[in-house]
Amino acid sequence: MATEEVAKPSPLPPYPEMILAALDGLGDKNGSNKSAISRYIEGKYGELPPAHASLLTAHLARMKESGELIFLKNNYFRSDAPDAPPKRGRGRPPKVRDPNAPPPPPKPASTGSGRPRGRPPKAKDPLDAAVAQATAGMPKARGRPPKKAKTEAAAAPAPAGDGSTPVKRGRGRPPKVRPVVPSETAAA
Numbered sequence: 001m002a003t004e005e006v007a008k009p010s011p012l013p014p015y016p017e018m019i020l021a022a023l024d025g026l027g028d029k030n031g032s033n034k035s036a037i038s039r040y041i042e043g044k045y046g047e048l049p050p051a052h053a054s055l056l057t058a059h060l061a062r063m064k065e066s067g068e069l070i071f072l073k074n075n076y077f078r079s080d081a082p083d084a085p086p087k088r089g090r091g092r093p094p095k096v097r098d099p100n101a102p103p104p105p106p107k108p109a110s111t112g113s114g115r116p117r118g119r120p121p122k123a124k125d126p127l128d129a130a131v132a133q134a135t136a137g138m139p140k141a142r143g144r145p146p147k148k149a150k151t152e153a154a155a156a157p158a159p160a161g162d163g164s165t166p167v168k169r170g171r172g173r174p175p176k177v178r179p180v181v182p183s184e185t186a187a188a
Helices: 013-025 036-044 052-067 125-132
Strands: 069-072 075-078
Touching: 013 036, 013 075, 036 052, 052 069, 069 125
Parallel strands: none
Antiparallel strands: 069 075
């Protein structure tokens, strides 16, 4: 019995090599999208594994993360290609300055004489500072603090019979005002 050697198909090259060969073979200056790369690989290498689509997606993502490929506007470029777009940083790009325009006037140096930045600090109350200093070593009471006692001026509001000062109303819907009906006994 003679041993017959079955002609085995040559193993496929690694996916990164196939992807780079596809980008070179397609030669589009605007880059190549994933479907064009996939069609090129299928046409050139023929028999591919059943998971070709997911393998291609995974290798493209890995090559993009490692910096071998540049992904821009749904197209892939080789990072070392001369026609690859320049890499942009994060954020909004600076405005393009007109070279013929006169330079902007220099900003006056801030010496601190103007108003400082931010919200101005609250006015210090000497009473609050004294209370804070006196109670610095004491433990803080638990729970909600008690309501402050009303002073005499706030406790007795001025009557508003003449309509010049507004009446302070309570919370909620005001009671229904009933018209005064003259009674029969008062007329007699």
